[in-house]
Amino acid sequence: MKSLSLVVALLLSSTSYAQVQEEVDSFGGNEALYMKAKALNPEVENEVIQNRFISRTKRVELAPEFSGVFGGDSYNQTNNMGMNVHYHINPSWSVGLKYSYSFNTLTPEGKAMVDKANKDAAANKKDPNYLFPQVIYPKTETTALVNWYPIVGKLSFGKLGVAHFDTYLTAGYGSMELSNSSTPAATLGLGLGFWVNQNLTTRFEYRAQQYKAEYYNKTENMVTNVASVQMGWML
Structure with missing residues (x-):
């Protein structure tokens, strides 16, 4: 017994x-x-991070975006403002649509070339020695996206609460309107998304983008890098 x-x-x-x-x-x-x-041990203060509490299955995320572009036309600098719409199929996959509007300024090199051409045109009105540089810049972008979230983690802010995050890969294909034409554009990148509560989201994203620009005497294969911040809301 x-x-x-x-x-x-x-x-x-x-x-x-x-x-x-x-x-x-x-x-x-x-x-x-x-x-x-x-x-x-009631005298010791303990903290436990809770299991995933934010549902991302069959939900829509609206995420305004600000981004900076590195590369492209050497005479031009581009920043974008836009909107992303993500449909979360489940916590691992989402599909979406991105629309961006571009703001462009001349780089110091571009300004120097324009000033040089202006001075030459004023001095030699009939037969200028320098031509104004051809600057091709993006105006708008529309891209369909697929996002994959393979790695999940959690971050504790102490008594303020817990946010969980996902590192994700993004790929997309769409169209870009340039200053002189429209061209297909492909993108590939990675990001870090924070899901603060059932509605508030934040994304930090870095991606490479490829498109073609048609100049007077050549076709240039452009490869740019885009760094962006998105602040979103889950419906």
């Missing part, structure tokens, strides 16, 4: 240990585990 009681006690102990171990090994633990830890 004593042997049987010992076996039963061992089995119960093993089951309880397995349940606690499963909670510890799971992503973040839960409130029950927190209460157990606090009961063992």
Whole structure:
């Protein structure tokens, strides 16, 4: 009888240990585990990150964006403002649409070339020696997107709360309207998305973009880098 009681006690102990171990090994633990830890030593303040509490299945995310473009026409600098619409199929995949409007300014090199051409045109009105540079710049962009979120994590802000994040890969294809034509454009990049609560989202994204620009005497294959910040709202 004593042997049987010992076996039963061992089995119960093993089951309880397995349940606690499963909670510890799971992503973040839960409130029950927190209460157990606090009961063992009430003088010690414990914090437990909760399991994923933000649903991203069959939800729409609206995300205004500001981005800076590095590369492209050497005489031009571009910044974009736009809107992203993401449809989250599940926490791992989403599809979306991006629309951006571009703001362009001449680079110092571009300004120097324009000033040089202006001075030459004033001095040699009939037969100028320098031509104004041809500057090709983006005006708008429309891109269809696919996003994949393979890695998830959580970040504790202490008593302020917990935000979980996903590192994601993004790929897209669409159309870009340039100053002198329209051209197909492809993009590929990666990002870090923070899901603060059931509605508020933040994304930091870096992507490479490829398109073609038609100059007077050549076709240039443009490869630019785009860094962006998005502040979104989940419906």
